[in-house]
Every structure is written in structure tokens, then in C-alpha cells.
Amino acid sequence: MVSRKVANFDLSTYMAQRKAWVEEALDRSLQIGQPETIYESMRYSLLAGGKRLRPILCLATCELAAGTVEMAMPTACALEMIHTMSLVHDDLPAMDNDDYRRGQLTNHKVYGDDIAILAGDGLLAYAFEYIATQTQSVPAERLVRVIAQVARAVGAAGLVGGQVVDLESEGKLDISVDTLNFIHRHKTGALLEACVLSGATLAGASEADLRRLSVYAQNIGLAFQIVDDILDVTATQEALGKTAGKDVTAKKATYPGLWGLEASKQEAIALVEAAKEQLEPFDERAHPLAAIADFITTRSY
Template identity: 55%
Template sequence: MAIFSLAIASFFLSICSAFKIFPGTPSKGTIRSAPLTKSISLKQSVAPATSSTTFDIKKYLYEKKVIVDKALSECIVPIGAENEKLCESMNYSLLAGGKRVRPILCIASSEIFGGEIESTLPTALALEMIHSMSLVHDDLPAMDNDDLRRGKPTNHVVYGEALAILAGDALLSKSFEIVAKHTKGVDAERVVDVLARLGECVGEVGLAGGQAMDLELEGKEDTTLEQLRWIHKHKTGALLKAACTTGAVLGGAEPSEVEAIERFSESIGLAFQVADDILDCTQTSEQLGKTAGKDEAVSKTTYVKLLGMDGARKEAKRLVDDALAALEPFGSRAEALKAIAHFIIEREN
């Protein structure tokens, strides 16, 4: 995953923007950006159920996905012919579908503490932009060299490697811009906390660090379970952890409550990857929307390879049980997160 200085610089600029723009006054000369919540009736869409017997996870995921998809479609707007192709490449991956698990986790975590979706949505969108960036860069020939993503040709296949790299950089930059400019009704200190968590989840102790070690160990037969967990705690789990903890922070959670949500997120982050490894062995490319069997083809170590299929399934269940235990202090307020934890290991793609 190629992370460039442009994106890093943008991160620090965005922190500054949080203080300058947070009160609601746009800076002079700001490039046109989408009014993220201008026409979406958000409050009416938030209605988490109060018990597991009545909670409809399919309905919940669908309703939140509709909100996220609508807002994402308004985010990347070209200012003219000069950047039209770049914006097209960004939107190609950003709007290619997907389950929107990360933004929904952010929203669900915020709801536990009474957070309003209007305040959480910019961060939820930023998380999906970061995720899309990671997929664009992960698919590059220098990385995993894949040509299929979400049932479509990968970004670099359509737009070329150079523009795909720039599209990923621009998505990462845009994610911080959106949080800094559009988060309303939240203390500035909490917004800066969110920005810091987003920055951390991408860097050397996040996505980039996990991807680097994944590449380093590719093809090595002596990779240990401890090393595999480190890779996926960072490559996969870091962004899922950021999704949950930023939602909690935006919702007004106390530090001890954020820690409980963090424990939940670390377990489901690993469970997500275990489930991915199982699906890579059991589903077709058409079902997955990406190339099936790719890990085995390049001799990557997976949970299935180390633990066997039955062992991997038991590991996924153990991790979900740990995640659910972390949510016990929140009782029925955490029904959405509990249901999402089960969904993560029961999904089919």
C-alpha cells in the first residue's frame, strides 16, 4: 500500500483545519465540496432495537448503508476538466459497492453513547475512503497484483497504475479534510482525537505496517501464528478498531468506555480476517467479487493454513465470544454491535 508524503501533510493540515473551520465558518477560497448532510433525513433513520430477540440486523445494515452510500456519492466532485479524471478514478473505487462495515461500525458505536448520526457521518465516510484507498493500493502490481475487486476490474486495470496511486492518495487526503471541515456538534478536542486515531490506523502501526510485514513474510513457510496475528491486527484490524473507537469518542464515551469498545474491536478485527481466510478457500471469485484462492496461489500464510478449516472456524467463534464479552457493560445499548459481530463471521463474501 503506497502512502505518500502528500497524504501525511494533509493529515497535519486537517488537524489545523479542525480548529479553524470547526465553528462553522468556511475558509475563504475553499474548493467546492459536497454538503454531506444537506438533504438526507438522518435522525429518522436511527432506531436501534432494544433486544436481541427483536433486532433486525439485515434491516439495520441496509438502512445505514443507504445513508452512507448517498453521502459518499456527494463527496468527490470535480472542479473542472483539470481534475475530472482523477475524481472519476476516486469514485470508481469509492462507489463500487461493498458492505460499508467500517462506517456502520462507527455509527453503531456512537449510538451506544447517544451520538447523533449527523455528527458521526463525516468520520464514517472518512473510514470508507481510507478503506477504499487501501484496496486500490493493495491491488497494485507491486502489492497483491489483483485485477478483480468488488466484481469489477481493479482501479489500476481501468485507469493505469499512476492514476490509481494518485486516486488512493487523494482519497486518504479527502478523508481527513471531511472530518475536519464537516464534523459539527462535537467538542474540538474529540475531533482532534478522531483525526489522531485515523492517522494512526493508516501508518506504521496500522495498515501500512501490517501490509509491509505481510509482503515481507509472503512465501515463507515458517510464519508463526503470532506473526500472522500481528499482520492482521494491523493490516485488517487497525481500521476496524478506528471505526469503533472514533464512533465511541464522537458519541461522548468516557475513556474507560472507549477502552471497552477497543477490546471489542480488536477481537472482531481478527475475526474478520479469519472469516476472510475461510471464505477465500470456500467461495468462488464470483461470490467474493475478488479473486478466490489468491492467498494459496502466492503461498501466503493464512489462519486456515496454520489451524486447518475446523481450527479457523473455532478461532473465529472464540474471537467473537471475546468481542461480545467486552460489550457486556453496555447491555441492550450494544445490540447493533453484537449483531454485527455475528454477521462478520457468518457472511458469505
């Protein structure tokens, strides 16, 4: 997969630096309390690594809109807590029944189904507490708007709704592209969009800028899922850090299954180019977002 890359911008250095900031902030955000088991379970999955793409998107859009990393970091951490919750619950036997995530045993394999469910619940609740209590130097009306954006993204209008349709579609042979798009615009795309919009909202971005960033986010969200589907077919478990080929095993509808690998790759590239077009008014301020969009179609994990 090839896409026009952003000139003179070192994404690897940018991502590594911000990932280190996020990892440090996440470690500080959640300390062991009582009962120890639930906090250990929450930290086990929250600190298991990963790209930290979602919090980095939040930080990047806050900086693009003339905000600071400091004002966005609590929300960035909360978004990773919510993403982690979704992975913990997604891996459960009642959902995808997966044994590995981010290169280690899934939460329920270590702590049991009951504690894994409660760990996900705990992370979800704590995420909103963390935004509300730890965000500094942001007007209350912006903070309330961010909490609403994130809540909508994770609820029935977003991630939960997408997961429901995904479960209902398993094993069916007549899933349309429209249904598949619905699943992934909600299950994957809604939280990615919240990551992008929340950072910009915290910094006081204009409505016009938020609309552009929303379109950018929707396009990279769908591209991200298409590439995920491709990697499920082409990558190894070692590269992915999770079970490869599970979509085929579960008889899930996927983009390669509907279009084939090559057409899926081309669609992902087209979505990324459309996303980057939305960034043109921001000039060099948008270089991180444009480079992240390119990364989506070139990643191998």
C-alpha cells in the same frame, strides 16, 4: 460457523438502512472536479459498493454513546475513503496484483497504475480534510482525538506496518501464528478499531467505555480476517467480488493454512464471543454491535 445471535434484532434491516445513508453521503462527499480523471478514478472505487461495514461501525458506536448519525457521518465517510484507498493500493501489481474488486475491474486495470496510486493518495488526504471541515456539533478536542486515532490506524503503526510484514512474509514457510496475528491486527484490525473508537469518541464516551470497545474491536478485527482467509479457500469469485484463492497462489500464510478450516472457524467464533462479552454493560444499546459481530462469522462474502 454458528454463534449465539442477538435476540429480537433485525440486523439485515439495520445494515440496509445505514448502508443506504452511507452510500448517499459518500456520493455527496466527492464531486467531479479538475482534473476530471483523478476524481473519476477516486469515485470509481469509492462508490463501487461493498458491505460499508466500517462506516456503519462508526455510526453504531456513536449512537451507542448517545451521539447522532449526523455528527458521525463525516468520519464514517472518511473511514470508507481510507479503506477504499487501501484496497486500490493493495490491488496494484506491486502488491497483490489483483484484477477484480467488489465485482468490477480494479482501479489500475481501468485507469492505469499511475492514476490508481494517485487516486489512493487523493482519497487518503481528502479523508482527513473531510473529517476536519464537515463534522458538526463536536467539541474540537474530540475531533482532534479522532483525527489522531484514524491517522495512527492507517500509518506505520497500523495498516501500513501490517502490509509491510505481510509483503515480507510472502513465500516463507515458517510464518508463526504470532507473526500472522501481527499482520492482521495491523493490516485489518487497526482500521476496524479506529472505526469503533472514533464514533464513540465523537459522542464523548468515557475512557472505560472506550477500553471495552477497543477490546471488542480487536477481537472482531481478527475474527474478520480469519473468516476472510476461510472464504478465500471456500468461496467463489462471484460471491467474493474479487479473485478467489489468491492467498494460496501468492504463497501467503493464512489461518486455515496453519490450523485447518475447522479450527479456524472455531477460533473466529471464540473471538466473536469474547468481543460480545465486552458489550454486556451497554445492554440493548449494543445490540447492533453484537449482531455485527455475529455477522462476521456467518458471512459468505
